[in-house]
Amino acid sequence: MFNAPRPVQAYGSSSQFGASFVTENPLISSVYDDGLDPWSTSPSPAPPALPSFGSTSSGFSSVIGDATLPLIYNRAFSAVDPSNTGETSVNALSRVLGTSSLPASTVDKIVSLVSSRPRVSRLEFFVALALAALAQSGKDVSVERVAALAQENALPEPALDLNSLPPTNSTFQDIMQMPPPIPARGYSTEDPWASRFTSPSAPPKPPPAFSNHTNGAPSSISGTGLPREWWKKQETVFVNVLGQQGFILNRYLVYEVSSDRGAPVPRRYSEFVFLWDVLVKRYPFRLLPALPPKRIGPDEGFLEQRRRGLARFINFVVNHPVIKDDAVLQSFLTEPSLEEWRKHTAISYEEESASKRVDRLEEMAIPSDLEDKLAVVRGKIGFLIEHWQRICLLTERIVRRREAAAVRLTPVMRPSFLPTHLPFPLPSFGGLSSSPSSASSALASSSSGHGYGSGSGSDRDADSSSSIFSGLTSGARGTTLLDGQADLARLTNTMKSLVESNERCWRGEDCELCAGVRQGLVHVSTHTQRHADALEHRSRTMLYSTLEALKAQRDLYVAMRDLFIRHDRLSLDQVDRLRKRVDTNSHKLEGIRQAQKEGWQQEADKIAGLIEKDQAAIAAALARRVFIRACMWHELRVVLHNRENTLLTQAVRSFAREEHDFSEGAVSTWASLLAAVETMPLE
Numbered sequence: 001m002f003n004a005p006r007p008v009q010a011y012g013s014s015s016q017f018g019a020s021f022v023t024e025n026p027l028i029s030s031v032y033d034d035g036l037d038p039w040s041t042s043p044s045p046a047p048p049a050l051p052s053f054g055s056t057s058s059g060f061s062s063v064i065g066d067a068t069l070p071l072i073y074n075r076a077f078s079a080v081d082p083s084n085t086g087e088t089s090v091n092a093l094s095r096v097l098g099t100s101s102l103p104a105s106t107v108d109k110i111v112s113l114v115s116s117r118p119r120v121s122r123l124e125f126f127v128a129l130a131l132a133a134l135a136q137s138g139k140d141v142s143v144e145r146v147a148a149l150a151q152e153n154a155l156p157e158p159a160l161d162l163n164s165l166p167p168t169n170s171t172f173q174d175i176m177q178m179p180p181p182i183p184a185r186g187y188s189t190e191d192p193w194a195s196r197f198t199s200p201s202a203p204p205k206p207p208p209a210f211s212n213h214t215n216g217a218p219s220s221i222s223g224t225g226l227p228r229e230w231w232k233k234q235e236t237v238f239v240n241v242l243g244q245q246g247f248i249l250n251r252y253l254v255y256e257v258s259s260d261r262g263a264p265v266p267r268r269y270s271e272f273v274f275l276w277d278v279l280v281k282r283y284p285f286r287l288l289p290a291l292p293p294k295r296i297g298p299d300e301g302f303l304e305q306r307r308r309g310l311a312r313f314i315n316f317v318v319n320h321p322v323i324k325d326d327a328v329l330q331s332f333l334t335e336p337s338l339e340e341w342r343k344h345t346a347i348s349y350e351e352e353s354a355s356k357r358v359d360r361l362e363e364m365a366i367p368s369d370l371e372d373k374l375a376v377v378r379g380k381i382g383f384l385i386e387h388w389q390r391i392c393l394l395t396e397r398i399v400r401r402r403e404a405a406a407v408r409l410t411p412v413m414r415p416s417f418l419p420t421h422l423p424f425p426l427p428s429f430g431g432l433s434s435s436p437s438s439a440s441s442a443l444a445s446s447s448s449g450h451g452y453g454s455g456s457g458s459d460r461d462a463d464s465s466s467s468i469f470s471g472l473t474s475g476a477r478g479t480t481l482l483d484g485q486a487d488l489a490r491l492t493n494t495m496k497s498l499v500e501s502n503e504r505c506w507r508g509e510d511c512e513l514c515a516g517v518r519q520g521l522v523h524v525s526t527h528t529q530r531h532a533d534a535l536e537h538r539s540r541t542m543l544y545s546t547l548e549a550l551k552a553q554r555d556l557y558v559a560m561r562d563l564f565i566r567h568d569r570l571s572l573d574q575v576d577r578l579r580k581r582v583d584t585n586s587h588k589l590e591g592i593r594q595a596q597k598e599g600w601q602q603e604a605d606k607i608a609g610l611i612e613k614d615q616a617a618i619a620a621a622l623a624r625r626v627f628i629r630a631c632m633w634h635e636l637r638v639v640l641h642n643r644e645n646t647l648l649t650q651a652v653r654s655f656a657r658e659e660h661d662f663s664e665g666a667v668s669t670w671a672s673l674l675a676a677v678e679t680m681p682l683e
Helices: 057-064 071-080 090-098 104-114 124-135 143-151 269-282 299-320 327-334 338-343 360-365 370-401 417-420 438-445 457-465 469-475 485-500 512-570 575-595 600-677
Strands: 088-090 119-121 237-246 252-259 263-266
Touching: 057 124, 057 143, 071 088, 071 090, 071 124, 088 090, 090 104, 090 119, 090 124, 090 485, 090 512, 104 124, 104 485, 119 124, 124 143, 237 299, 237 575, 252 299, 252 327, 263 269, 263 299, 263 327, 263 338, 269 327, 269 338, 299 327, 327 338, 360 600, 370 485, 370 512, 485 512, 512 600, 575 600
Parallel strands: none
Antiparallel strands: 088 119, 237 252, 252 263
């Protein structure tokens, strides 16, 4: 029963949005599709396994089992995975093993034993360290021996010089920009992310004082919108995984939320849901992104996608010009224990229109054709969501191809999902499409049937190549299941092993020909390692920077669609009915006064009171109408218009700059290698 699809209850009936809908419960459904489609309403069991790459992380779980890990294991993995993604690259593993003083041939053998994929999981990394310890002690290097030692709870401890770990040769900065670690706060020792807690990069600012936790802040609708160069003043909130807590049957994941408003605080997913619930009730006519949902039996990929979705949600909220000052949001970001705070705090769910008023100047600033402007956005919002969804999916495919990881899609997709988000045929799960440009061709092939225009295939290809994202699709051409960075990392290890084993020439140690060739091969291995570093950072930059920016753009339009649906449902009032009742009671009052029967004064006073009450309700409803119009105009003019343009410009510029830097670095690397091998002897 746990794996049954989540029920869907429409938030409102609005046929103009097609299959799209929003619900009051953020756990019920979502339109997000991150390649793995973790946000769909399909059953929870994991999708079909990826094509076999030999050894897999799940296979190594039986090798390690429940054995106690030496401290050096987690220290070494944290050194190459500062972002807590749960995986690292073959190149990073090779650098760690390089500090063990083992021969290059042994390092190459260990890397080949643990993984044939471009990314190395946590368990594969740990097995590699155990193999390195066996090699250092002169024992047989085999996975079976590691499994036997794990059963005895005696995993060997390798001798690694992590302080001398060679840094990456890439010129890219740390794309995650994670805050520095701070001491642990007493979480469970079973936390696999132990000692990786983080704090804000900037000194914490004292939180502003709040007399209560209502939403009665002054209206900020007036003005010209956002301050000048507002995009440079965006607040950044980091959401990191702390680990699991609770007992076996009641385990839950804890996140650490770090902001400039105070010290880092632990938060559960249910507390994000609480915040969303408060904000959507207080600000029903503001743009609010949906939350990523919960799922029974999530895998690491789902949890990582959900962490990023939570980060996008909270960063949107803290940078909203109105919601950012909400008192509950402030407490969510600063209270050490939100559960204890909720027990002792009365929280108001009152709609903001009850405590805010629009003055005459603000009302005059609302354009008379606001409904026409909203109708334009309403008419194209489904089209925008569909296209940004496709852009996100294609971009993630390219990232996965660069990392040589096939895209997994949920095998059972709801009928409303496919036509809305995936109008083009999906590739089979047996591997990547045989066509080298399947991503771009899939996009082009869907054009004729979904409003992209018609024309020949060459015309569509030309249109695709003229897009700012054409470089993304062309980057996937000619790739295989093992991408450049993993192949180069293995090539580097093999080259070092070759130089090491061919150190002596049969002619003697003074053979200048052999020595010169060996030196040239050393230059090759050095430069291939440098290029592997650059490739790794290129793919991670695209994953954590470009792709997240594109998903934020998609989230913006989904939030606008949800705002329209909330508006259609919640903006209704009883003004017409109240006016009719006032007219009826007024005629009745006039008749009573004319008849002046016995006790007519008491009855007249009663009806007059009802009329007064209805007139006050009419005035409040009309004021609420004006406030709703002002909110919709503000969200359209200030929030949507600025974010959909400025942030997209930022993302495109950043992407172009990163690709340019990578290309220049690649040219410099190979030019340097060319100069270095010019001195290699021929005879």
